[in-house]
Amino acid sequence: ADSVAKYGGIGVLLRSITTKYDNNPHTGVVFYADKVERVPAVAVGYLDSDFLRQALIEDPELEVNFKLNSKWFPDAQSYNVIGEITGTKYPDEIITVGGHIDSWDLGVGANDDATGCIQSMEVLDLFKRLNIAPQRTIRCVLFINEENGSRGANAYAQFADSSLQKTIAAMEADAGSGSPRDFSVDSDSLTINKIKSWIPVLSETGILRVRKGGSGADVGGIKSAIARIGYGPDGQRYFDYHHSDNDQFSIIHPREFELGSAAMATLIYMIDQEGL
Incomplete structure (x- = not known):
């Protein structure tokens, strides 16, 4: 995501790294370099990414709206x-x-x-x-x-x-x-x-x-x-x-x-x- 932001991108849509043909997106961490604007990043399910790919082929000017509800909460005490x-x-x-x-x-x-x-x-x-x-x-x-x-x-x-x-x-x-x-x-x-x-x-x-x-x-x-x-x-x-x-x-x-x-x-x- 930081590489996308560094080159002027405003968001990341990533095809989930999966070996299963389904529509369950995979989650994980996103790393940002210092002093780089944090842009939204989402993983997309296998089937949805195929759909988006075909839609972009048919309409290269296609726009996508991001609506994310993820939050970063304060640290809490935890234990091994x-x-x-x-x-x-x-x-x-x-x-x-x-x-x-x-x-x-x-x-x-x-x-x-x-x-x-x-x-x-x-x-x-x-x-x-x-x-x-x-x-x-x-x-x-x-x-x-x-x-x-x-x-x-x-x-x-x-x-x-x-x-x-x-x-x-x-x-x-x-x-x-x-x-x-x-x-x-x-x-x-x-x-x-x-x-x-x-x-x-x-x-x-x-x-x-x-x-x-x-x-x-x-x-x-x-x-x-x-x-x-x-x-x-x-x-x-x-x-x-x-x-x-x-x-x-x-x-x-x-x-x-x-x-x-x-x-x-x-x-x-x-x-x-x-x-x-």
């Missing part, structure tokens, strides 16, 4: 939610796992990011149900304000990086509820290769590869972590529902969801037992 299982041998070595508990008002945020939050909590639950007493502290963090400011992530990163406790690894689940596919690891080559050596174990949950890459908006800022890890489920249908009214619990496949929890718990177990 944290729970943990204290390590039996190395309680001050932390393995963090989490997702974000805020979502856009379209849909119910089922995949973005309720599934990631539940899978993160299930990691702790699986340890408890299997009577596994971890050597290191397993900490579940549900981050607030990921969608439009990352205040929860920033506050936790500041805490973790200044703590006397040592963050061994920080894992994030924020890519939907599809079948497990990979883990993306932000770390040095020796650490990544060590995690790759566990693929024969991880493959039992559907993980196909471990690759070097980014982790996620909520754990990427924990600079003191030896490894920052992003859980990667199958994303073929992710933009069918991302940030739209399609993001409902009814589209979550229970077995794929459970395998994701198992994949995350398995990697965290390996890190706990073997270290990094």
